[in-house]
Amino acid sequence: MRSKSSTIRTHRAVTTLAALLAGALALSACSSGGSKSGTKEKSGGGQTPAGSTVTLPKLNGAHLEVAAVWTGAEQDNFKKVLAEFEKRTGASVTFVPAQDPIVNFLGSKIAGGQPPDVAMLPQPGAIKQAVRNKWAKPLGPQALKELRQNYSQGWQDIGKVDGKQYGVYYKAANKSLIWYNAKVFANAGAKEPKTWKDLLTAAQAVYDSGVTPFSVAGADGWPLTDWFENVYLSQAGPEKYDQLAQHKIKWTDPSVRQALTTLAQIWGRKDYLAGGQDGALQTEFPASVTQTFTGGDQPKAAMVYEGDFVxxxxxxxxxxxxxxxxxxxxxxxxxxxxxxxxxxxxxxLKDSQAAQALATFLASPDAATIQAKLGGYLSPNKNVPVSAYPNAVQQKIAKALIASGDDFRFDMSDQAPQAFGGTPGKGEWKDLQDFLKNPADVAGAQAKLEKDAAAAYGSGS
Known part of the structure; x- marks a missing residue:
């Protein structure tokens, strides 16, 4: 279970950030100073661009492997960050494509005597498991210095286990966004909703105009957990959210029943989902997005839920x-x-000067600024210039994230043991896929969720 330090406990905190995000999407202009170009050599270090905040050692001849589950443009953009690290230090870095769940992938690599030097772990629960298995190594003094300079306490805390820092949260996500096809909304006369009731009204207007309202990525279990978490946090409140995240209340709790019943108002409408429930269960996340924004004003769906990385x-x-x-x-x-x-x-995972240097680089504004400029990325690093983000939407989302400080709730399934909250075809991912297939069976879904949660939290796996 996650420690209480990893999330902020006040209802006011969530209210504050919600207001900030609502304002953030108004697309007003914002600006911030950018970094300078050119390079300079610092004594004792490698190549450091002028205006850089971090000094890195010379690592000529060193080789690193970095494992992550990222694919497509996300992987390509991260490789550009690694290329800059190579340029500055003289080290060579290989990106190792990993599969979900990454803890299982890493276990196989470690058992074979070939662990990557660094792994990008998408769940606090996975960090805890890596520490418990004695795979993870604590951050060194230089990485800690960068982390403390550039991150709020909340983002530092979720990378800690038993008070010791193991993780650098290089990438963040705002998972409380719904993206829509503007032409479809305009043709339907639909307005941006502020409440769930408004969302249902907008969906009906879109449906009446001849377009299916929602594209749901049911083939991937994790977007379904995110749907649930947003409904549950808003409906049950942050205190209940924290209790369910730590399994201090059961999934058979009436608050879970209420959230699933609310979700069924959309998931239970076959004509509201692109391809119906069966089609949604065959739709992977990338396709859920692209089918919403291809086809002009006659796409397969008008709206798609997911984070800024959409x-x-x-x-x-x-x-x-x-x-x-x-x-x-x-x-x-x-x-x-x-x-x-x-x-x-x-x-x-492999403690060395080169691995510590990479962690230090990833904790710096320099690394995050490179990827911010490429788009589809959000950093919790408060010293990344907002102007680095390539469009007004992303700039305002980034500004709101940094302005929030510690006022956020972390993804519930990511806080859970990997066996429950982070494994394809198992646990919460599978149980919510089954619920999407049959949204009328709320009690059955609750029973499955509680059975799988109890087993995973009991074993800690």
Whole structure:
């Protein structure tokens, strides 16, 4: 279970960030100073661009492997960050494609005597498991210095285990956004909703105009957990959210029944889902996005729920963010709109000067600024210039994230043991896929969720 230090405990905190995000999507202009160009040599270090905040050692001849589950543009953009590390240090870095669940992938590599030097872990639960298995190595003094300079306490804490720092949260996500096809909304006369009731009204208007309202990535279990978490956080409140995240209340609790019943108002409408329930269960996340923004004003669906990283997939279509593809905060189901965050942390598995240097680089604004400029990425690093993000939508989301400080709730399934919250075909992912297939069986879904949660939390796996 996650420690209490990893999330902020006040209802006011969630309210504050929800208000910030709502304002963030108004697309007003914002600016911040950028970094300087050119390079200079610092004594005792490698190549350091002028204006850089971090000094790295010379690592000529060193070789590193970095494992992550990232694919497509996300992987390509991260490789550009690694290329900059190579340029500055003289080390060579190989990206190792990993599979979900990454802990199982790493276990196989370690058993074979070939662990990567650094792994990007998408769950706090995975960090805890890596520490418990004695795979993870603590961060050294230089990485800790960068982390403390550039991150709020909350983002530092979720990378800690038993008070010791193991993770650098290189990537963040705002998982409380719904993206929509602007032409479809305009043709339907639909307005951006602020409440769940408004969302249902907008969905009906879209449906009446001849377009299916929602694209749901049911083939991938994790987007379904994110749907649930937003509804649950807004409806049940942050205290209940924290209790369920730590399995201090059961999944058979009435608050879970209420959230699933609410979800069924959309998931239970076959004509509201692109391809119906069966089609949704065959739709992987990238396709859920692209089918919303291809086909002009007659796409397969008008709306798709997921985080700021949706922009990577929108970029694969001809749609432009801010004009063709617009976004609104996940509507309030209860009294307050939800704000759920996620992220990926760099964790050292083979302690060496080179691995520590890479962790230090990833904790610096330099690394995050490179990827921010490429789009489809959000950093919790508060010293990344907001102007580095390539469009007004992303700039405002980033500004709101940094302004929130510690006022966020971390993805619930990512806090859970990997066997429950992070394994394809098992646990919460599978149980919510089954619920999407049969949204009328709320009690059955609750029973399955509780059985799998009890087993995973009991074993800690």
């Amino acid at each position: 922009q990577v997939n929108i970029a694969e279509t001809k749609a432009k963010v801010g004009t063709d593809a617009k976004v609104f905060p996940f509507p309030a189901v209860g009294s307050t709109a939800p704000v759920v965050s996620g992220g990926d942390a760099a964790v050292i």
